[in-house]
Amino acid sequence: MAEAKTKPTAVSVAEFLAGVEDPKRRADGEAVCALIAEATGLEPTMWGPSIVGFGRYHYVYDSGHSGDAPLVGFSPRKTNLVLYMAAYEEAREDFLGRLGKHKSGKGCIYVNRLSDVDPAVVGEMARWSVETLKARYPD
Numbered sequence: 052m053a054e055a056k057t058k059p060t061a062v063s064v065a066e067f068l069a070g071v072e073d074p075k076r077r078a079d080g081e082a083v084c085a086l087i088a089e090a091t092g093l094e095p096t097m098w099g100p101s102i103v104g105f106g107r108y109h110y111v112y113d114s115g116h117s118g119d120a121p122l123v124g125f126s127p128r129k130t131n132l133v134l135y136m137a138a139y140e141e142a143r144e145d146f147l148g149r150l151g152k153h154k155s156g157k158g159c160i161y162v163n164r165l166s167d168v169d170p171a172v173v174g175e176m177a178r179w180s181v182e183t184l185k186a187r188y189p190d
Contacts, residue, residue: 057099058119062158064103069184071127079165080127083173085133087123090174091181102126102135106181108188123180134160134173137180 068084071077082128084095084103093105104121111117124135131154137143138158151168154161162168 057102058147059104060097060099062097062100064097065095067101067103067186068127071154073129075164076127076132079132080125082165082170083127083132083163086123086170086174087132087177089141090177093122093181096121098124101128104135105177106185108184109190110188118127122184123177131161132162132165134162134176136160136176137183142183143176146172150176 063085066184068077068080071080080103087093087105088095091105095103098104098121102121104124104128106122107119108122109117109119121135123137126133126135135158136146141144147153147160149169150160150172152163153168163172
């Protein structure tokens, strides 16, 4: 079975965010990092080269595939600020309905600018994601 590419690294989150080329995307990344850290009480860690993750859980799928992932995370990509939150839950739709301007996939939420969404909802959703994933994947 292939080894996961996205794993925690020793790279400094502050250095990664300082290296984000676009100043607006950098500021959004720094702001969402502080917002999620405050909302969850978890310290940020780099996962792979471009994901800032908070906490960790171990998953095992019905297929037998398993691995580790952050409980919640984000990435300040060139085109969007991508939020990684719990998926496949009915409550997620409530959060997305209150979030503001975004696009979403199964586990990702794409935001053009942090100012397009309600930061309070981002914080609520981060706390909910941590609680949901800890309950689903207890250690």
